Amino acid sequence: MSQSCISDLVVSRLPLYLRAMDLMIDKGKKSISSHELGKQLGFSSSQIRKDLSQFGEFGKQGTGYDVGYLSEQLRRILNVNHIWDVALVGFGNLGQAVASYSGFIHRGFRIVALYENDPEKVGSKIGDLVIQDISEMVEDIRHRKIKIAMLAVPTSEAQNTAKTLIQAGVRAILSYAPITIAVPNYVRIEYIDPVSRLQQMTYYLE
Amino acid sequence: MSQSCISDLVVSRLPLYLRAMDLMIDKGKKSISSHELGKQLGFSSSQIRKDLSQFGEFGKQGTGYDVGYLSEQLRRILNVNHIWDVALVGFGNLGQAVASYSGFIHRGFRIVALYENDPEKVGSKIGDLVIQDISEMVEDIRHRKIKIAMLAVPTSEAQNTAKTLIQAGVRAILSYAPITIAVPNYVRIEYIDPVSRLQQMTYYLE
Numbered sequence: 001m002s003q004s005c006i007s008d009l010v011v012s013r014l015p016l017y018l019r020a021m022d023l024m025i026d027k028g029k030k031s032i033s034s035h036e037l038g039k040q041l042g043f044s045s046s047q048i049r050k051d052l053s054q055f056g057e058f059g060k061q062g063t064g065y066d067v068g069y070l071s072e073q074l075r076r077i078l079n080v081n082h083i084w085d086v087a088l089v090g091f092g093n094l095g096q097a098v099a100s101y102s103g104f105i106h107r108g109f110r111i112v113a114l115y116e117n118d119p120e121k122v123g124s125k126i127g128d129l130v131i132q133d134i135s136e137m138v139e140d141i142r143h144r145k146i147k148i149a150m151l152a153v154p155t156s157e158a159q160n161t162a163k164t165l166i167q168a169g170v171r172a173i174l175s176y177a178p179i180t181i182a183v184p185n186y187v188r189i190e191y192i193d194p195v196s197r198l199q200q201m202t203y204y205l206e
Numbered sequence: 207m208s209q210s211c212i213s214d215l216v217v218s219r220l221p222l223y224l225r226a227m228d229l230m231i232d233k234g235k236k237s238i239s240s241h242e243l244g245k246q247l248g249f250s251s252s253q254i255r256k257d258l259s260q261f262g263e264f265g266k267q268g269t270g271y272d273v274g275y276l277s278e279q280l281r282r283i284l285n286v287n288h289i290w291d292v293a294l295v296g297f298g299n300l301g302q303a304v305a306s307y308s309g310f311i312h313r314g315f316r317i318v319a320l321y322e323n324d325p326e327k328v329g330s331k332i333g334d335l336v337i338q339d340i341s342e343m344v345e346d347i348r349h350r351k352i353k354i355a356m357l358a359v360p361t362s363e364a365q366n367t368a369k370t371l372i373q374a375g376v377r378a379i380l381s382y383a384p385i386t387i388a389v390p391n392y393v394r395i396e397y398i399d400p401v402s403r404l405q406q407m408t409y410y411l412e
Contacts, residue, residue, distance in 0.1 A: 011409050015402035019384055041386050079408040086404075097303025098400070103384055107401040108408065147411060148404065172407035174400060178225055178309055180247050188410050190403040194304070194380060195313040196221035197396040198292075198354065201378035202285040202314065203217050204394050205353060 010051050014078055016041055017052070021071035022107075033064035080108030087141055087170070089161055090152035091116035091131055094176050098152055099126055109148070113140060141168040151175040162189070216257050220284055222247055223258070227277035228313075239270035286314030293347055293376070295367055296358035297322035297337055300382050304358055305332055315354070319346060347374040357381040368395070 020040055024032055034045040034052075041048075052058050052070075055077050059065045075081040086109050088099055099111060116122055117134040124131050132140060141149075149170045153161050158177035165173060172188045175181055178196070183189045226246055230238055240251040247254075258264050258276075261283050265271045281287040292315050294305055305317060322328055323340040330337050338346065347355075355376045359367050364383035371379060378394045381387055384402070389395045 008406075012402075012406050014409065015399075015405040016386065018405065019399075019402065020386065023385060040388070042388070077409065078405045079411055080405055084404075084408060093303060093306045097299060100299045101400070103401055104404075107384075107405070109401065109404055148407070150400070171411055172404070174403055174407070178313075179229060180222065180226065182246070182248070188407040190407055192398060192400055192403065193221075193225075194307070194356070194398055195309055195315065196218075196225065197380055197398065198290075198310075198315055198378070199221040199224065199284045199286055199313070200218050201354070201380070201394040201396055202290060203220065203283065205285055205377055 006054055010054060013043070013051055014074055017048070018071060018074040018078060018080075019107075021067050021074060024067045025071060029067055031064050031066055034059060037065070075108070078108075082108070083110050084108055084148050085110060085112040085144065085146050087111070087113040087115065087137075087146045087149040087165075088152065089115045089134070089137065089149060089165070090154075090176075091118070091121050091126075092152065092154075095152035098150055098176070099129075111150075113144065113146065115140075138164060138168040141165065141170060146170065148172045149174075151177060151181075153177060155179050212260055216260060219249070219257055220280055223254070224277060224280040224284065224286075225313075227271075227273050227280060230273045231277060235273055237270050237272055240265060243271070281314070284314075288314070289316050290314055290354050291316060291318040291350065291352050293317070293319040293321065293343075293352045293355040293371075294358065295321045295340070295343065295355055295371070296360075296382075297324070297327050297332075298358065298360075301358035304356055304382070305335075317356075319350070319352065321346075344370060344374040347371065347376060352376065354378045355380070357383060357387075359383060361385050 020037060034048045038045040038048050058070050058073060088095055088111050091114055114126060114129050114131045115134045115137045116131050121131050122133045147170060149165045151158055151161060151173055155177045158175060158179050159181050162173055162181045166187055174190050176192045178193045181189055226243060240254045244251040244254050264276050264279060294301055294317050297320055320332060320335050320337045321340045321343045322337050327337050328339045353376060355371045357364055357367060357379055361383045364381060364385050365387050368379055368387045368389060372393055380396050382398045384399045387395055
């Protein structure tokens, strides 16, 4: 099936399958059945089989999925069989936390550039990275051909910053600002908004 | 329609509608059409009308939605017309960032307890809160009847900590650990995993 026929909902589950495979590898597990994987992830085994079958034949009747092979294939499908360079814009509390998160590199992403407009922060070194002035952002991103950015700027600046990033060539944005950002259809955008997730749960609470 | 008939997918969109209404209020806007709201959120106007109609009749032909009224109603539907007490477990880099995030209180949540197992951190004061030893967690949560927890512990401790929280009476968990956690069906769990969101986008990148 061609890539464009696969629903966003299926694609959104692939990282969870990959995450589960990598956890299995860490535990030294060699194979897993769709039933067992489903139990772990809270999905039905038929959903898992259906999702994965859209990309090829990964499971074997009776023995289930080869964990190492499926991990490798999911990495290929998700395009994270190499490391992506990522720019981080905004270095307030949130940006600092994102920058210090150690979970990116093993899963395909490396923050290679930090941009901030506070002159007191610009020029400081964070690990190997120097915080750059946001005025250098467009040229720098263009020059380095960075395609992915994480947005940790104040809500009021999120839409404009996204626009600038896209002009510079960014094609995927992960925004931490609690606002829906308009992007052209050739750009992907995803959001991290913990409060929306909390509200989604309080709906069900008494 | 009774609450149990409404799909999780519809519920997951309600916080986005509320967020948009509150932004409109900030901008002094009094009403909005489903078409305009849809354009802002990247949904079709018919989807918005269909979603909201499951909870009552909020829009008026010709004038659209009354922003203040819809905001109030969404708050009631999502049970955030009052402030929820939230416990935060884990006070490493991530937990510190979560604790310092100022976006919770205006949207229905207040962190009232911090638990950590690092003896060097226990006893420190963060704003008005004292970091408590994780050994006090169960009794404290039970005593204070806290129903919501955010989990910022290392991946290897996430499942066990969730189990303990549930035993203490927590019924909704927002986990920042990149691992799927098994919970009984009377408990809600949501995840914040920026890498999964990034991988979901790289799927579409060349």
